[in-house]
Amino acid sequence: MGWMTLLPPLSGIWFAFAELLEQTAFWEAFAMTARTFGIGLGLSILVGIPVGVLMGISTRADKILSIWVNLFISAPITAVIPALMPIFGIADATVIATVILFSIWVVIIDTQAGITHVKDSLVEMGRNFGCSRWKIIIWIVIPAALPEIITGVRLSVVRAVKGVIVGQIVIALIGFGGLFNTYLSYFLMERFWALIIVVFVMSFTIIGLVELLERRIAFYARTR
Amino acid sequence: MDDIILKTEDVGVIYDRSIVALENVSLNVPTGKLTAILGPSGCGKTTLLKVIAGLIEPSSGTVKIRDKETIGPGPDRALVFQDFALLPWATVLQNVAFGLRAQGVSKREREKTSLTYIKEVGLSGFEDKYPHQLSGGMRQRTGLARALTVNSEILLMDEPFSAVDEQMRRKLQEDLLELLKIENKTVIFVTHSIEEAVYLADQVVILSGRPGSIAEIVYPEIDRLGEIDLIRRQPRYVELVDEIWSSLKSYVE
Ligand SMILES: Nc1ncnc2c1ncn2[C@@H]1O[C@H](COP(=O)(O)OP(=O)(O)OP(=O)(O)O)[C@@H](O)[C@H]1O
Ligand SMILES: [Mg+2]
Numbered sequence: 001m002g003w004m005t006l007l008p009p010l011s012g013i014w015f016a017f018a019e020l021l022e023q024t025a026f027w028e029a030f031a032m033t034a035r036t037f038g039i040g041l042g043l044s045i046l047v048g049i050p051v052g053v054l055m056g057i058s059t060r061a062d063k064i065l066s067i068w069v070n071l072f073i074s075a076p077i078t079a080v081i082p083a084l085m086p087i088f089g090i091a092d093a094t095v096i097a098t099v100i101l102f103s104i105w106v107v108i109i110d111t112q113a114g115i116t117h118v119k120d121s122l123v124e125m126g127r128n129f130g131c132s133r134w135k136i137i138i139w140i141v142i143p144a145a146l147p148e149i150i151t152g153v154r155l156s157v158v159r160a161v162k163g164v165i166v167g168q169i170v171i172a173l174i175g176f177g178g179l180f181n182t183y184l185s186y187f188l189m190e191r192f193w194a195l196i197i198v199v200f201v202m203s204f205t206i207i208g209l210v211e212l213l214e215r216r217i218a219f220y221a222r223t224r
Numbered sequence: 225m226d227d228i229i230l231k232t233e234d235v236g237v238i239y240d241r242s243i244v245a246l247e248n249v250s251l252n253v254p255t256g257k258l259t260a261i262l263g264p265s266g267c268g269k270t271t272l273l274k275v276i277a278g279l280i281e282p283s284s285g286t287v288k289i290r291d292k293e294t295i296g297p298g299p300d301r302a303l304v305f306q307d308f309a310l311l312p313w314a315t316v317l318q319n320v321a322f323g324l325r326a327q328g329v330s331k332r333e334r335e336k337t338s339l340t341y342i343k344e345v346g347l348s349g350f351e352d353k354y355p356h357q358l359s360g361g362m363r364q365r366t367g368l369a370r371a372l373t374v375n376s377e378i379l380l381m382d383e384p385f386s387a388v389d390e391q392m393r394r395k396l397q398e399d400l401l402e403l404l405k406i407e408n409k410t411v412i413f414v415t416h417s418i419e420e421a422v423y424l425a426d427q428v429v430i431l432s433g434r435p436g437s438i439a440e441i442v443y444p445e446i447d448r449l450g451e452i453d454l455i456r457r458q459p460r461y462v463e464l465v466d467e468i469w470s471s472l473k474s475y476v477e
Contacts, residue, residue, distance in 0.1 A: 121306075124274075124303070124305070124309070125305060125309040127297050128301075128303040129302070129323040129326040129374065130298075130326050135326065140311065143311070146313075
């Protein structure tokens with residue numbers, strides 16, 4: 001097998017790309033990727049922010065949880081995926097779990113950092129004017145921590161993109177992972193590369209969108 | 225004999241079970257007067273003010289308002305912060321209205337009240353600006369308006385003018401005196417500036433450093449009814465600054 005087979009010419013890839021878009025298998029994989037990415041990332045954000053807030057305001061919660069969060073944020077999650085398969089099955093659930101394991105920790109850590117860095121005087125101001133603990137959290141602490149929370153969300157989007165692809169590739173039977181696997185085993189290198197380009201473009205588009213969003217909220221951070 | 229609105233009785237504060245920040249502080253605050261708390265850095269001025277504000281529970285002793293013991297913050301006391309403590313994402317109007325919002329006052333009503341005080345502190349035209357668009361002096365005017373809006377009898381200020389430059393500080397001091405002629409408030413004011421204390425206060429409480437306790441109380445009795453910019457030229461003013469400095473010197477060393 002020569003280099004020509006492994007690295008086909010661009011024209012071939014372009015042709016394969018057009019073919020790819022006509023395949024139901026591709027669109028099924030695409031839909032599954034979008035679905036698992038959306039659900040996994042959504043859960044990471046919905047759960048990660050409250051957990052981060054909790055760790056930021058309660059030293060007890062911080063003591064219990066921070067060991068785990070710090071362990072998982074640097075752990076090679078990819079190695080855990082095979083262990084997820086018997087629990088969640090060869091289906092969406094395993095990919096969603098992978099996305100969550102990739103993306104939730106950074107949301108938690110950045111949210112917590114944001115909360116603990118809120119100026120004491122702002123909280124004292126809230127107490128002085130008779131705000132309940134709950135109102136202080138909603139009206140003062142969370143908005144004040146928003147720049148860090150948004151950064152956490154942006155980083156988690158990046159990690160979720162990795163998670164959804166890595167998850168499918170390790171499982172190798174569903175979604176894009178299944179397609180990659182098929183193309184490789186039948187030496188359909190044009191299609192393989194076309195798919196890689198699709199995945200790259202998708203990732204960069206999503207990450208680019210989030211960065212755009214973050215810049216719009218960045219005036220917050222400057223004004224503190 | 226003055227009418228006493230607030231007093232502390234034998235207040236002591238111990239941080240982390242070992243740092244004695246305040247010891248046996250018994251202080252009477254007369255109604256409608258300006259009390260300055262003066263002392264060297266770290267002597268417990270902020271701690272005392274926070275105890276009075278109800279933000280710190282004293283380790284011993286009590287705070288009484290009109291002879292009733294108070295615990296925690298209350299609508300009778302409003303704080304003005306050294307670092308302004310403004311919400312960066314909220315406009316001047318929203319910041320000033322914050323206290324009323326916390327009290328559940330309707331939006332229309334709280335904005336109406338806030339606009340009155342924004343005018344009173346000289347911020348008209350800046351209602352829709354954000355804190356980062358304001359100078360230090362204007363930020364503190366916002367903080368002051370917010371404290372006035374809730375209509376507390378007692379204003380508590382922790383070095384409110386220390387984060388602005390000298391000219392602005394003088395202007396703010398003068399404006400505060402003018403404002404207090406209209407608003408009938410009792411003010412407790414923390415400062416490390418002797419000049420500021422003598423210039424503004426009816427009663428200057430000097431704390432000695434660690435553990436903080438009351439070393440001396442001076443009553444400036446300066447005539448503030450006339451022209452405010454003449455105060456600094458009064459012989460009594462100059463005399464008092466010297467007098468307080470010589471007694472403070474012993475605690476600084
Ligand atoms: N939260 C805290 N925990 C432990 N020690 C504290 C705490 N807050 C203040 N202290 C200590 O208590 C003492 C009094 O502090 P405080 O802030 O009341 O002094 P201050 O007179 O306001 O000082 P400054 O002039 O610097 O503002 C200081 O020695 C300080 O280090
Ligand atoms: Mg202080």
